[in-house]
Structures are given as C-alpha cells and as structure tokens.
Amino acid sequence: MKEMDVQGFKALALQCRFELSDEEAQDIKNEFDILISQMRLLDKIDTTGTEPMIYPFETVSHFLREDVVEDVLVISEVLKNAPKEKNGFFVTQKVVI
Amino acid sequence: MNYEIVIGIEIHCELKTKTKMFSSAPVSVNMQPNTCVNEIDLGHPGTLPSLNKEAVRLSLMACMALNCEIDPLIKFDRKNYYYSDLPKGFQITQQFYPIGKNGYIDIPTDNGIKHIRINRLHMEEDTAKQYHSGDETWIDFNRAGTPLVEIVSEADIRSAHEAMIYVEKLRNILVYLDVTDGKMEEGSLRCDINISLREVGTEAFGVKTEIKNLNSISNIEKAIQAEVIRQTELLESNQVVEQATRRYDDVQKTTILMRKKEGSIDYKYFPEPNITPVLIDSEWLKSIRDNLPELPNHREKRYMDAGLNAYDAGQLIQNKALSDFFDQLIKDTSYVKLAANWCLSDILANFSQKQLLDKSYDLKYTEMAQMINALGKQEISSKQAKDIFVELLKGKDYHLTVKSLNIEQVSDHSVLEKMVEEILNENEQSILDYHNGKDRALGFLMGQIMKKSKGQANPVITNQLLLDGLMKRKP
Amino acid sequence: MDIKSLIKSTSVEKRVEDAVNRSHSVQNALNAMVSFIDPKDQLEALGQLSKNLPFYGVPVILKDLVNMKDTRTTGSSGILDNYISPYDATITKKLKEAGAIIIGKSSCDTFGMGGTNMTAWTGPVHNPYDLSRMSGGSSGGSAVLVASGVVPMAIGTDTGDSIRKPASFNNIVGLKPTYGRISRYGVIPYASSLDHVGVFTRNVKDAALSLEVLSGRDDKDMTSSFHPVEKYSELLTGSLMGKKIGIIQNVVDSIKNPETLNQFNDLCHKLEEKGADIKLIHLNEDLMHAFLPTYYIIANAEATANHSNLDSLRFGVLKEGKTMDESMILSRTAGFGKLLKKRFVIGSYALFTENQEEVFRKAQKVRRLIVEDIKRVLDDVDVIMAPASSQGAPKFDDAATDLLSSEYLIAENYMALANFSGYPSITVPMGYVEGLPVGVNLTAYAFEETKLLDIAYGIECTTGIVDIIKEVTQ
Secondary structure, three states: OOOOOHHHHHHHHHHOOOOOOHHHHHHHHHHHHHHHHHHHHHHOOOOOOOOOOOOOOOOOEOOOEOOOOOOOOOHHHHHOOOOOEEOOEEEEEOOOO | OOEEEEEEEEEEEEOOOOEOOOOOOEOOOOOOOOOOOOOOOOOOOOOOOOOEHHHHHHHHHHHHHOOOEEOOEEOOEEEEOOOOOOOOOEEEEOOOOOOEEEEEEEEEEOOEEEEEEEEEEEEEEOOOEEEEEOOEEEEEHHHOOOEEEEEEEOOOEOOHHHHHHHHHHHHHHHHHOOOOOOOOOOOOEEEEEEEEEEEOOOOOOOOOEEEEOOOOHHHHHHHHHHHHHHHHHHHHOOOOOOOEEEEEEOOOOEEEEEEEOOOOOOOOOEEOOOOOOEEOOHHHHHHHHHOOOOOHHHHHHHHHHOOOOHHHHHHHHHOHHHHHHHHHHOOOOOOHHHHHHHHHHHHHHHOOHHHHHHOOOOOOHHHHHHHHHHHHOOOOOHHHHHHHHHHHOOOOOHHHHHHHOOOOOEOOHHHHHHHHHHHHHHOHHHHHHHHOOOOHHHHHHHHHHHHHOOOOEOHHHHHHHHHHHHHHOOO | OOHHHHHHHOOHHHHHHHHHHHHHHOHHHHOOEEEEOOOHHHHHHHOOOOOOOOOOOOEEEEEOOEOOOOOEOOOOOOOOOOOEOOOOOHHHHHHHHOOOEEEEEEOOOHHHOOOOOOOOOOOOOEEOOEEEEEOOOOOHHHHHHHHOOOOOEEEEEEOOOOOHHHHHHHOOEEEEOOOOOEOOOOEOOOOOOOOEEEEEEOOHHHHHHHHHHHEOOOOOOOOOOOOOOOOHHHOOOOOOOOOEEEEEHHHHHHOOOHHHHHHHHHHHHHHHHOOOEEEEEOOOHHHHHHHHHHHHHHHHHHHHHHHHHOOOOOOOOOOOOOOHHHHHHHHHHHHOOHHHHHHHHHHHHHHOHHHHOOOHHHHHHHHHHHHHHHHHHHOOOOEEEEEOOOOOOOEOOOOOOOOOOOOOOHHHHHHHHHHHHOOOEEEEEEEEEOOEEEEEEEEEOOOOHHHHHHHHHHHHHHHOOOOOOOOOOO
C-alpha cells in the first residue's frame, strides 16, 4: 500500500479534479490512519485461492441489444442543462494539452 | 551505425452499426452537432450501458478474419481519466479480457511473405469530437459511444513500406468483411504508429515515439521515413530520443511534437460493474464463421485460378468496390484478362469511388460483358470497343449500340473472299514480298483489307482467307 | 390503511391534495423535501389510464437520486443543484404507468453516500418522532415523509443499509429486494455492485404491492434480472408455522442496550408461540469485523468512478476557470461537500493500480467469503434476523457523522451483508426503545421475496405495529 501524507492526498484529489484545503487534507490524513487499521482487519482474513467478487450474482448473461435506433434526445433536451453552448455545440474553456 | 527500425501499429476502426456501442442512439456521419445522442451518450447521472449485438458480431468477424483466438465470454472494464471529450469520465473498454488475441496477417514483402502477429483485438467506445477555436473548445457528442475495435500488432514491422502494406492489407480485410467503411480521411479508420530504432543485432527496444493523426495510407510511409531520419540523426549525434506523441506534417515532410509523454497516467482499470459477462452462444459463433464474407486473399486466389496473373489479381482486390464490379462482369464473360484490363483502366477512369461503392451508374454489367466477349472473339476491334463503351456508359444496350454505330462486322466468307481477292490483285509486290519471307507484308495486306472494309472485316476470318489466298498465289 | 383501501375509500383529488398539503406543512420541521412537484399534469394524464391500476391516483415520493423528466434531480448535491432530468428512470415510468402521482423529490445523503442524511445539500433531515434526532440515511427524506403520513409509499435506495436503517428509526417498513429485481436505470448511482432500489411503506402489504409494480427485467439495465415477478401482495399469509428463523448471534452479542435486547427477545418468544422455529446462527466473527472496511473500500472506489461524469460541461453548476481543467476543478470543488470529497479520495486511493491488489481486489475477495458465509447459514433457515439498529435514532450532536472509526459496532453495520450478497432484506417495526422506534431486520435467499415478505407480514401481525403515522409537532 502506498504511503500517503497531506501533500499526497492533495495530489490525489487533484487527480480526481477537485481541490482539498490543507485542513481538509489533514482531516483525511487523520482518518486515514483509522482506515489503515480497518484495512488491517482485512489482512487478517486469508483470501488465498479466492477470486474477487465483482458482481453479486455470477450467472452468465446471454443478452445482447438488437441494433435498432430507439432513443434519441431532441437538441433542446440535449442542451437544456448545458452551462455553456453555442450553435448546438457544448462549449468549454480551451483545452490545454 | 546500422539501425533496425522497430514498429508496432495500433488501429482504431469504427464499426458499421446503426446504433452506438452502449446506447440505442444512431451512429452519425456528418449530422448536425449533438443530434445523434441520448442521455447515455452524454453521460447523464443514472444512465447505464446496454451492449450492441451487431457490434459484437462485427468484432467477432474481425477476430476470425485476423486469425485471433476468441474469448466467447465478453467482459468489459473501465479506463478512468478526465477529459472534455469523455462524457462519463471513463471509457468502457476491454483491458483484461479482449475479445480476440494472438492473431496475425501475412503481408507480401520484397523478401517474401511476412507474418505480422496481432497481440489483441478489443471492443471499446469512441469519444466526442472537439474543435478548438481561440480560447474555447467546442464539443460535439455525436461520435461519443460509437463502437470501435482496437487492433494492436506486435512490434514485428521493420520498415516504412511494411507498415504501409500492413495497414493496407488489414484495412482491406475489414472492408471486405463490411465491418467498417475504413476511410482514413474521415476518421473511421485511425492508425497510430509506435516506432523506435535499435542497433542491428541488439534485442533491447529503443525509446519509442508515437505518431498519430495519420489521414492516409501513403502518409504512413512518409511519416515513418521522416521519423526514422529524425531519430537516426538524434542517435548519431549521441542525443536521446524522447518519448512523445508526434504528428506528420505533409507540407514540411517532418514529424512535429504534439506532447511529451510525462510518466504514465494511472487509468485505474477495473471491471465494469454494470455489464455482467455475456456468453456468446456457440451456435451463433459457428454461423458467423460459416457465413464470413470472402476475404481478399481468397478472392485473389480465385482470380488467379480463373487465369489472371498475380499483378492484375492483386490490383483488383485492392479496391473492393471495383472487384465487386469485376465479379458481376465475369458472370457473363470468360475473357477474364480483358475484363480485368477494362476494369482497371476504363472503369476506374470513368467512375468515382463513391459511384462504385453506391453502384450509382447507368452502365449494365451484361451489356459490357457482351462487348468484352465480342472483343475477345475479335468480332470487334479495340477502337470499336471504346466507341461502344461510351454508349454503354449511358446505360445503352450492346446490340442496339453496335447497330446504331454501324459497327456491323462482316463475317460473310464470300464477301470477305472477294475483298481478299481484290486486295491481292492490287498488291502483287506484297505477295512476292510475303513469299520471300517478309512477314510485314501480311500485316500490310491485312491493313489494306481493314481499310477497304472500314474496319468491319472480321479479323480472324479475314486473316485465314488471306493466308489461303497467299498460298494459292505461291509463285 | 393500506394503499388498496386508500384507493377505495378516497377520491383521487382528495388524497393527492392531502398529500401535497401535508408535504408543505411538515417541511419546516422535517426538511425532507428537495423539490415539490405540482401534480397537475400527472392528474390530467391519469384521465387516460384505467381506474384498476394498482397505484391509481396514489401520491408517492421519489428519492432525489431518481430521474424524473422535467424535474430537478439533484442527488442532494451542490453540483447538480440546477440539473433538470431530460429522461425518466425506468421505475419512474413504471410508477406513472401504474397510476401513481409523484408529488416530490426527497432529500438524502449526497448521492446516497452516508447513514445520517446530514450531508444533504439542503441540510439535515429531522426525525418526526423527535425533531432533535436524525432521520437516518441515506434515504432519510423518503423515510420521514412516509412515517409522517405525507405519502403511503416512497422510493429509496440501499447500498449498505440506506433503506433498512432509516426504516428502523422511523417505525416503518423498508424493503430492499434482490439485486437486479428492480431496474437501476435512471437512478443516480453510489456503488453499482451494491446499489439496490427499494421502498418505504407503512405496512408489509403495500411493500409487496410496490414490489410487484417496480420489479421486472429492463434491457436498459444489463444487471437486471429475468427472474419472473410474482404477485407478491396476493401471496401473503402471515403464517409463521414452521418458518425457520435464524437469529444472528454476533449482532445480538454486540448490542449493549438492554431495552433493545428485551424487545427483541420478547419478539422471538412471540414468534415461537406462533409456531416459528427460532435458532441461533453464527456468522464468522472475523468476517463480520471486516464488513465495514470491505464495504467502504468497494463502495467508495466504485462511487469515485461513477461520479467522474460530473464535470459541469454538459450539465451541472459551472464555476468557470481559464482552462477546461480549471473549470472542472473549480466546479467539482465547489459542488462537492467535504465528506463527499473525503470518500472520493479514499475511493481513488483504493483504485491506484499499485494499490488495487492489496486494497480493492482484496476487499472484493473478502466480499466473496462473506457471501459464502451468508449462503451457508441461509441453507438451514428461511431467513436470518436481528435488530436493525442497536437503539433508536441518534441525536444530531451524537452523530458519528462519517467517522471511519472503530467505534462502529457490528450491530450498526451488519446489514451490508444483504448488499454484498444481493439477497433481499426487509426492516419492519419491532417496538420502542427509550420511547424511540427500533425495527427488526430479516434477510432471505436470492429471489425469495415471497417468503421474506410473508414472514415479515407474520411479524407485523405479531407486533401489531402497522400503519402508524407520526404527526409532526412543529
């Protein structure tokens, strides 16, 4: 497990596209220590040979959707919630590569 | 220093489905922005993916044609990153269990057939299209969610030319399967080249750069050649090649830096919880395999078995629409070589690629086949054929055209005999020349008969009658 | 009275008007509603529908995670505060088709991520039994609006216990059916592999009726089940004769409150008198201690990825920056609460490729062992049972708002077993502890809703605590 400090949490938050104040990051760091001790409870459990459970039910499906056009939103509905739009396009500030 | 070029190629190919990979909104080409989307494609809160059966079918076909091992249990994963063209903030793809792997295609090289291995073929969804304008970026989500297959080769390619042939062949296979339009200029087939150099004889890979946004097959070769020169110059002057993404500028004829590769992004791949694994029915799999369209290699062999030489066969199959035209034509004529020539020259000269694809022409296959038959039997001359063809292009009937152009061929023996006699009588010297071994005299005499008959004398019969006539007048 | 009787004995206009009026009159005290919906259009559309529909003209409420076209669907968040749904969730469609009249969107912990309803953007939701106490969460708004008599049914979601815990605190029925029983299409997710849609009602019959209306395969939700939908409301007998009920010893042992234990023991005796076969079962104690971290890791990891679409580009409250990235960061920072950010950080941590094996995948492996253990005990009994909470609703000041603390007892977090496994689970009222309602929780095997509901009905008949409306004192 990766070691984390306040700067580490701030960097992680930025990776998720939001910012933490120093106070918030410290708060998380404190609770993180509790989390680590919680995760140690998981370490107590022997999972050798156990596969991760991704879905509650593992019966395989056979369903595939037929390739038929059904649901389209009219342009007014598409743009209804757009914070910024022009000529039918969604607009954002320049994307810096 | 001798450097070996090491190339791996990633191809993204848009599948020809009616709807998106995970939603029932239509796939679009050149539609008004944001008119081919629903709440799923826009990544609205609460939406869930629903897997497109046709996308799966086309992907399976591609796997089969590329000789891949198929995993019949379809699983998806999330590739997580933030970008304005990625509505959900993750792409649904197949990271851990691609639908196909360990495939290959064989390509012709100067040193014989080369086996290029394909590492994987997997399904994923496309992103939105962005347009940058000054301080703003404009986004159209019509393309978002379009079904894609990504085909990744091993780093088996060793030259710019091989790379071009690989992409050409691969693209052609996918077009023959009708799984894609394969139009690089329109973006339905995209090609990323990973290229590095290493000293000949070493095993370790050099630092690679990625070349993206290539919009034509020919640019693939040019871009690689330019990049090889650039990397060689760096290495020769003891500098390092930096990992980066580059694009090809076909005016400057060099590759240009787009962005440096800063460390690797952690995509935090994990299995998509909203799509439970789907097991492909083995009956369906078998029926897809049994009904796979004819592949370019098979068609090429079929053409050669029918009598075409390797070059002509190869030329024809390069363009599926043309090859389909040829197949229609040879239903009614067995003069395959002639048919091939006409296709490769006159048809290509008179029809655009779009017309060939849409079959939007007035010319009728049966009528053209009749013309070719006549040409093959030498009932008409090449010049006459060209004139007839002009009319056939308008949709006219062969026989009516022949009549209207007065291209009646004279095949009547008595008429021709009379003509032969007349010409022989007028050309005593030529008779003597012929019997003295001057073969050109025969050609001259034939020419005279053709002139006299205004090109309408049946050349085969005439030739025979002339020879007979000459024998009779042996001095 | 139950919904069937309500339909028979009142006019559509009256029952809808009463509901709307009451929803407004309790708002100051409870703060349970995010959006009030004018039922005018729905009432008009009702004219085209058959009067025999199961929810004909019945007022209901949706948790504000559920999309309803042309209404605000905020997820009780800041970033979606201005979001107007362009589409209906599948359950919204089903409710409309059943004649239901949706009169509002209720408050919850932001995006369903919490157990107190104190993280809602519109502020905490109050418990009608004691306004200084929390409703519980995350479906707190829906719970109190049913408990206070505003509507006879409200939709909730349950990822760890978010229907079944608030039901316990509010003296009502809270049903979480089998995973995939009800479509999740159009429901803002928390954790996709743990999320369930469910209902609050004031009696088991109504829960069964609601289940009939909401259940069924939806091709838009690939995880939804093809299992046939039974007429659950018609299969209730209430007979407890021979029903095998397994008491989860681990939970009972971890409850400190003697009154709760007394109530529970009392109930067990009464059930035995009615012919139930009560036995003690034990789940693996180490696994039970692992419930909370397993839940947090899986839930927060999935949630972080699920909410990556909230970038204020196509919808949501935008705080503009100089670049696209800056806009995303400003909008998300302003639109997420402190607690939400914390959970996303933890979720993201678990998904780091270098951590995934040790953290995320480890939790997923432990999940499998937990589910195997639950299945083991359910092989021998019809349902497993325990008190739904160790006591009544906590006061706001006492709230362990979101501590990942080892103070959480097994008693407060065991109900996640029904989310790990996807098995159906229901809370029904049990009695009063220190004057506050406490419920009892039952879990059955996958798709055995009929059995589960029947036993719950039997318990309801035994306790006699049914159709209780708590009038709200301002």
